Amino acid sequence: MPQCVFLEAGFLGVMLFGLNRVGPKLHFFATLMVATGTLISATWILSANSWMQTPAGFAINDAGQFIPVDWWRIVFNPSFPYRLVHMVLAAYLTTAFVVGACGAWHLIRRTAPRRARKMFSMAMWMAAIVAPIQIFAGDMHGLNTLEHQPAKVMAMEGHYQSHPDGAPLILLGIPNSTDKRVDYAIEVPKLSSLILKHDLNAPLAGLDTIPEELHPPVSVVFWSFRVMVGLGFAMLGIGLWSLWCRYRGTLESNVWLHRAAIVMGPAGFVAVLAGWVTTEVGRQPYTVYGHLLTANSVAPIAAPAVAASLIAFIAVYFFVFGAGTFYILRLMARLPRDPMPDLDEGPLRSSGIMPGLATHGATHTNIQGGRHGV
Numbered sequence: 001m002p003q004c005v006f007l008e009a010g011f012l013g014v015m016l017f018g019l020n021r022v023g024p025k026l027h028f029f030a031t032l033m034v035a036t037g038t039l040i041s042a043t044w045i046l047s048a049n050s051w052m053q054t055p056a057g058f059a060i061n062d063a064g065q066f067i068p069v070d071w072w073r074i075v076f077n078p079s080f081p082y083r084l085v086h087m088v089l090a091a092y093l094t095t096a097f098v099v100g101a102c103g104a105w106h107l108i109r110r111t112a113p114r115r116a117r118k119m120f121s122m123a124m125w126m127a128a129i130v131a132p133i134q135i136f137a138g139d140m141h142g143l144n145t146l147e148h149q150p151a152k153v154m155a156m157e158g159h160y161q162s163h164p165d166g167a168p169l170i171l172l173g174i175p176n177s178t179d180k181r182v183d184y185a186i187e188v189p190k191l192s193s194l195i196l197k198h199d200l201n202a203p204l205a206g207l208d209t210i211p212e213e214l215h216p217p218v219s220v221v222f223w224s225f226r227v228m229v230g231l232g233f234a235m236l237g238i239g240l241w242s243l244w245c246r247y248r249g250t251l252e253s254n255v256w257l258h259r260a261a262i263v264m265g266p267a268g269f270v271a272v273l274a275g276w277v278t279t280e281v282g283r284q285p286y287t288v289y290g291h292l293l294t295a296n297s298v299a300p301i302a303a304p305a306v307a308a309s310l311i312a313f314i315a316v317y318f319f320v321f322g323a324g325t326f327y328i329l330r331l332m333a334r335l336p337r338d339p340m341p342d343l344d345e346g347p348l349r350s351s352g353i354m355p356g357l358a359t360h361g362a363t364h365t366n367i368q369g370g371r372h373g374v
Helices: 002-017 024-053 071-075 080-109 113-148 150-157 191-197 218-248 255-263 267-283 303-333 343-350 355-359
Strands: 058-060 066-068 169-176 181-188 286-288 366-368 371-373
Touching: 002 024, 024 071, 024 080, 024 267, 024 286, 080 113, 080 218, 080 255, 080 267, 080 303, 113 150, 113 191, 113 218, 113 255, 150 191, 150 218, 150 267, 169 191, 169 218, 218 255, 218 267
Parallel strands: none
Antiparallel strands: 058 066, 169 181, 366 371
16 A cells, blocks of 8 residues: 555656656656545545445454455445545646636636636636536535434434424524524525425434433534535536536636636635535444444543654645645646637737737737737
């Protein structure tokens, strides 16, 4: 496994720093290898995490240890396929909106229009195609969670009480775990039953059917779920908006769409984090759902040792992710370079002005109605 990590890191270095050193073909191959390695890593990480959510293929010996019995059932546990698809699609959407924001930024500034148009168009195709698929995949994942982790869904929906004649969909509100209700709730009657059971009048159990000590932290799960879903529908909105602009022929000129794409640039990261918060906090109070409480899985390590390792992790990750974020932002702000002449910049070349020069200071290329002006 360490060899695979180093191999992936090597290809990542070629992808980030090697375009002008190894040529486009080898650079593209390195990019494919990074994508493949990341997908393989995600598969095993999600399999392990999914097993803690929906454990299968194991036995517990007299010492209380989990013993593997069927590795196929362990790896391909009940929630793994749904969570893998949901996470991979989330990664595609996250990447699409980062690329789209970068392309939109250069379209607004009118820098390197040929590359910026290609970046923005490809990103918007990804958003328009993947966002509705992701919403469908998320719905299927939610039904799987209702089957295997009903308490998590109850917390996500804010259902403190059972609803025998159809449960409402609570859009917004303030969970009140003391009085077991959602204060100031804005809700749609019976819509939750329709979504989760495909029947307006289907009964849905609430947290009142579960011992209180086994309730997950409702407020955290309730709000993180809404952040994730809200951003998901916002991504869908951007994708549909881009299709309309593409149909009207204004995809590359609609400044409001470009501004919205820039604002939505980090949305994928926020949605992914909110989704993981929903998953992990919603699993509480269990480490292995239904079998091992978090309180019983604490290691016998002194608090100072835990604090030292935690501080070390924070320092290292802050440096690594800080440096990576700084580099990526610098890379996004740099003018996209194209070895082929840009058709929009032909007159600038013929007049002896280099295309990049027109993008600095107050001098810009303005393309309107087929005429070029500087």
